[in-house]
Amino acid sequence: MKTKARFEIGFEQILDPAGQVLTKRLPAFARDPEEMLRMYRVMTLTRTFDSRAIALQRTGKLGTYASCLGHEAAHVGVGAAMIEADVLAPSYREYGAQFWRGVKPEEVLLYWGGNEQGSNFSGPPHDFAWCVPIATQTLYGAGAALAFQTREEKRAVVAMLGDGGTSEGAFYEAMNIAGVRRLPIVFVVVNNQWAISVPRSAQTRAATLAQKAFAAGIPGVQLDGNDIIAVRKVVGEALQQARQGKGPTLVEALTYRLSDHTTADDARRYRSEDEVNKAKMIEPLERTRKYLESLGVWDDEKEQSLMAENKKIIEAAVKTYLNSPAPAITDMFDYMYAELPDALREQRKTAIEENAADE
């Protein structure tokens, strides 16, 4: 039999877990200490935020919360690879990408605190809000990409999903149409090895998730998702291609979910401590810090003052969150339609009366 097609999956890693540079051709941003520091700041801020959010949940001051511990390079790297005009279609834990784009920590808290106002966040007003139904964002992401293509705008979409999400039909449909129409979209699969209790190995027999791109006729690449330089470089180049009309890409970022799935989960039921400890050894922050030290722009003192600064920022955000007024009852009606239909106006009135009577 003749070979009709053959495919290979590349793997990109620039910074190894010890912070050593594995290439001679560093991207420009990685040679710029200021830019590297900027990313490190957002990564560490994200981690400070994360542990504070979990503490708030544990003390009853926040609802169920999905931790991003260990995902900082994958998330911040994607944020840093985008331009303002691009559109982010996240799932629910990519705060690092969102902080980079201007979303405020208090807004994330409002959302997980059960206040829709949190989704009316700062940052680019065209960005999509959090998406709970797994993988569905890949399809509307494709729609957004088609809008830019139709209007000939040099903009692209990043749709982010998890390893589990790659099993949904929606994801295949999205890649397929993106391939057919050469849409300006980059699918970023943050493969953190777990979909709640289901390991990556139980999602698919495929050796990589990146190779799912091939069936759609689009390029797929895998990278070390704990290496922020690799993430920003590869996603940045894919976005550039997309904006230039050269079509979509699938990027699989390998990382590890160091926390429970959410605060409602207990990962000890289904995975070993040993596995988690091993993953901790290759987490993303330390290698970034070591790299900064090797550039001669970082030391313990600077680290300590950054931690103090992060803490201050997050405490201020927590204060703003805790002092935010509860939404008015009418909030649940007022964003339903551009103009409230009469039937709903009636219900709105009833709701005000009934709730007043309930007090």
Add this chain to the structure above:
Amino acid sequence: MSKITLLEAVTQALSWELEHDDSILVFGEDVGANGGVFRATDGLQKRFGANRVFDTPLAEAMIAGLCVGLSAQGMKPVGEIQFSGFMYPAVDQLVSHASRMRNRTRGRLSCPMVLRAPYGGGIHAPELHSESMEALYAHVPGLRVVIPSSPQRAYGLLLAAMRDPDPVVFLEPKRIYRITKQEVPDNGQALPLDTCFVLREGTDVTLASWGAMINETLKAATQLAAQGIECEVIDLATVKPLDLETLVESVERTARLVIIAEEPRSCGVGAEIAAAVAEKALYSLVAPIERVSGYDVIMPLSKLENNYLPSVNRIQKAVLRTLEAER
């Protein structure tokens, strides 16, 4: 006998049927080692093995599609959709195939399958974890839609669902998963799928409800009894097909009907009950039918959740309004 929760009653029913019917398979996202995110399948994989109780990849259309194919070929699948808000990819298989297989093949093939899902509000969960979309499924010809509201009914109705020759959407009111305990004899006895349950007898007004709202409805009835108002409380339990006979018989005696549900108001199961009762017993009514329901809005996140869900107070007021009319 020790008392168990509604959640444990679900586990107990699954366990009984797995034990007694080799064709039963239980599967879904996180149902294996984790025992389900609410623990409804806790311990089942250990006990019955990973061939009969297993995790699937993350894909609801696939879960429902497997149920359709398995059931059409002699197995009895019980699929779990992690939250009813994630049912939508599965709706294609439900509407396009599960509900139609028997009719399409003139009875040659059928789909004795159960699709279980925790549903409803009240646990302060994130978006799409709290809706009450039972009317969506109830609208589909060929499906049964069952919603238990006590541990005993969860056990008996789930057994009945698993033994029913047709597809059943089994919605479990998660707000009351753990709040009431009852003795539930593990004797494999099913309850009928086609009758309502009269939970409290009364002469003044009929209260029809289902799911978690049964609790508020019973509370309202107790409080009204202190004022000398006797409410008859009916748990629909099987919202499709509906046992109209019990409802109509009750309304003919009480002459008043209040429907209590957390679903959005328009085009809901409540609307169907109101229409059906109006058709069969309009002349028995002395007051307009009242609906105490959710509003026609997106189920709000936790901060406004309690403002959306009908309260005991709202139920009582509706009852009092029906009593303003003279007999």
